[in-house]
Every structure is written in structure tokens, then in C-alpha cells.
Amino acid sequence: MGFLKEFAESGNLTTIPSNYIFCTSTGDDDDDQVVAEAEEVIPTIDFSLLKSGTPEQRSSTIRDLGKACQEWGFFMVVNHGVPETLREEMLRGCQSFFDLTEEEKQEYAGKHVLDPIRCGTSFNTSVEKVLFWRDFLKVFVHPQFHSPDKPPEFREISLEYCKRTREVARELLRGISQSLGLEEWYMDTTLQLESGFQILIANIYPRCPQPQLTMGLPCHSDHGLLTLLIQNHVDGLQVQHKGKWVHVNALPNSFLVNTGDHIEIVSNGKYKSVLHRVVVNNNATRISLALAHGPFLETVVTPAAHLVDCENHPPAYRGIKYKEYIQLQQSNQLDGKSCLDRVRVLN
Numbered sequence: 001m002g003f004l005k006e007f008a009e010s011g012n013l014t015t016i017p018s019n020y021i022f023c024t025s026t027g028d029d030d031d032d033q034v035v036a037e038a039e040e041v042i043p044t045i046d047f048s049l050l051k052s053g054t055p056e057q058r059s060s061t062i063r064d065l066g067k068a069c070q071e072w073g074f075f076m077v078v079n080h081g082v083p084e085t086l087r088e089e090m091l092r093g094c095q096s097f098f099d100l101t102e103e104e105k106q107e108y109a110g111k112h113v114l115d116p117i118r119c120g121t122s123f124n125t126s127v128e129k130v131l132f133w134r135d136f137l138k139v140f141v142h143p144q145f146h147s148p149d150k151p152p153e154f155r156e157i158s159l160e161y162c163k164r165t166r167e168v169a170r171e172l173l174r175g176i177s178q179s180l181g182l183e184e185w186y187m188d189t190t191l192q193l194e195s196g197f198q199i200l201i202a203n204i205y206p207r208c209p210q211p212q213l214t215m216g217l218p219c220h221s222d223h224g225l226l227t228l229l230i231q232n233h234v235d236g237l238q239v240q241h242k243g244k245w246v247h248v249n250a251l252p253n254s255f256l257v258n259t260g261d262h263i264e265i266v267s268n269g270k271y272k273s274v275l276h277r278v279v280v281n282n283n284a285t286r287i288s289l290a291l292a293h294g295p296f297l298e299t300v301v302t303p304a305a306h307l308v309d310c311e312n313h314p315p316a317y318r319g320i321k322y323k324e325y326i327q328l329q330q331s332n333q334l335d336g337k338s339c340l341d342r343v344r345v346l347n
């Protein structure tokens with residue numbers, strides 16, 4: 001399977017191939033209504049108050065975090081301390097990777113889902129009938145760090161960027177633990193975050209001549225705990241909130257953060273993983289870079305005992321090893337929360 005980028009950038013495309021034409025499964029327009037962000041304000045978290053604010057500022061930020069997780073599963077993080085130059089360099093590194101020749105990229109194509117460096121198109125072309133308007137690069141960056149050899153600068157920049165982002169994610173997870181009434185280090189310890197799995201996902205969504213007929217990525221949730229995303233100043237991410245799609249207008253220099261399925265499992269369903277999708281456009285190529293943070297791969301994750309009481313809150317998910325969960329999610333079609341549904345306990 002070739003890459004989309006080369007195809008989309010060759011000649012003057014005026015229509016898209018029929019295998020990219022996507023219909024929502026219900027065909028129900030109400031389901032797909034997009035509300036403007038102005039009507040629903042996406043929560044913003046000031047990271048500096050969490051990390052180095054007064055005790056009062058930290059507590060109030062933890063409350064905001066809890067509210068954002070409970071009501072949205074999505075928030076923007078500002079004042080996070082990761083330099084803008086590093087973020088920009090990292091996005092340029094991703095662009096340079098996608099700009100390699102097809103032959104150079106082929107070295108990492110067609111790999112197994114647990115191969116540490118893998119690139120391709122759409123999500124999982126071995127099972128998809130409809131393709132998505134996107135190419136990707138996925139690299140395992142923690143606890144073992146990997147990097148493609150080209151472009152040459154990629155290794156050094158991503159090593160630094162991944163480390164800085166991981167620190168932000170772990171601090172957020174400490175706050176989220178506390179917001180659930182758990183001990184600050186609960187997730188850090190129980191999920192062995194010192195050896196936590198971190199994966200870099202670079203996405204390119206080329207300009208599309210018929211953007212309303214296709215999708216960059218369909219409605220899905222992420223498998224891990226928290227995903228921290230940046231983009232090249234081109235929007236396209238939408239999150240589902242109260243049954244409607246909200247377009248994310250990213251604040252400059254912010255991280256777009258979404259909760260993954262493992263936050264839902266650990267919190268015993270108190271915090272839900274957020275459904276999100278990506279729309280494409282006809283004006284500019286979008287590049288996004290998601291860093292997904294999860295437990296240690298060998299950890300069997302269960303709902304926190306503190307959040308389970310057999311009478312009112314029985315365990316809502318069965319324990320599953322994180323590695324097994326990833327394999328399940330990555331080798332099927334990307335489809336809403338179908339993976340989480342497999343571990344749900346029907347009470």
C-alpha cells in the first residue's frame with residue numbers, strides 16, 4: 001500500500017478516489033452536528049499552577065483538572081514549560097520524515113503493530129474497506145527509545161521532546177489521581193509509569209479536494225492514559241461533548257490533551273475516554289504530533305480498589321495487560337470504543 005501524501009500531492013487532484021468516501025454508520029445528520037467552540041468553552045489548565053503554584057493554586061487546578069476529565073475528557077494545557085522552539089523543531093522533523101522518498105519510508109512500512117518503528121497510511125489497511133485521508137509514523141520512545149535514522153536530526157530532537165512531554169504527562173497524572181481522591185502517586189506507582197509506555201504518533205493530512213466526503217481519522221478513543229498533541233497551526237481535531245462534535249481551535253503554544261481508555265478503566269468509569277476524530281480541509285496540509293502515555297506494557301490494569309464498592313460501584317472493567325489491549329486496538333478497525341467494550345463488565 002503506497003502513501004497518501006505522494007498521491008495527494010501529485011498533479012491537480014479535483015476528486016478523491018471512491019475508497020476514501022466515508023459515510024457515518026448511522027447516516028443520521030443530527031449525530032454529526034458540529035457546534036462552534038464559542039458555544040462550549042474547552043477547559044484550559046495552567047500547568048505552572050499545578051507544578052509550582054501555592055498549595056491553594058495547586059488544589060484549585062486539581063479541581064479544574066478533575067472537572068475537565070469528568071465533563072470533557074479533553075483540555076488544553078498552557079504554561080507547560082516545553083519551549084516553543086523545541087515544539088516547532090519537532091514538527092519540522094515530522095514534516096521532513098514525511099518528505100523522505102517513498103523508498104526511504106518503505107523501510108518502516110508494513111510492520112507488525114508491536115514493531116517499534118512503523119509508518120503507513122490510513123489506520124489499518126489490512127482490515128479497512130474505506131481509507132482515511134492520513135499517513136502516519138509511529139515510534140516507541142519509552143521505556144526504550146527508538147528513532148528512524150532519517151531525517152538525521154530526528155533522533156536528537158525527539159529524544160528531548162519526548163522526555164519533556166513525559167514529564168508534563170506524569171505531573172498531570174499525579175493531579176488527576178488526586179482529583180479522583182486517590183493518593184498523588186497512585187497511578188505512577190500502580191501503573192509503573194517509571195517504565196511507562198510512550199509512543200510518538202506523527203500524522204500528516206494532505207490538502208483534500210473534497211474534504212466533506214472523507215475523514216482524516218474516524219471517531220475513536222486512544223488506548224493509553226493521556227495523549228498530548230501539538231499541530232502545525234492547522235486545526236482539524238474535533239472532540240465529542242454531550243453528543244455533539246466540538247471543533248478544537250488550539251490555543252497558541254498549548255498541548256491538546258485527551259483522556260484515553262486506561263483513565264476510564266483505572267477510574268472505574270468516573271472519567272471517560274474522550275471520543276475524537278479528525279476532519280480535513282482543502283487549504284493546507286495538517287501535521288499533528290501525538291504523544292500517547294500509558295502504563296508499563298506488562299502491567300495488568302484494573303479499576304482502582306478505592307473507586308470500587310461492590311454495592312454501588314462494582315468493577316466496570318475486567319483487568320487486562322496493557323500490551324494485550326494495545327494489540328487488540330491496533331489490529332482491528334478504528335471504531336469508537338469497540339476495544340474498551342471488550343473489557344467492559346456488564347453489571
Ligand SMILES: O=C(O)CCC(=O)C(=O)O
Pocket residue numbers: 201203217222229236237276277278288289290
Ligand atoms: O491529528 C489529530 O489531531 C488527532 C490524532 C489522533 O487522534 C491519533 O493519532 O490518535
Ligand SMILES: [Fe+2]
Pocket residue numbers: 220221222276
Ligand atoms: Fe486519537
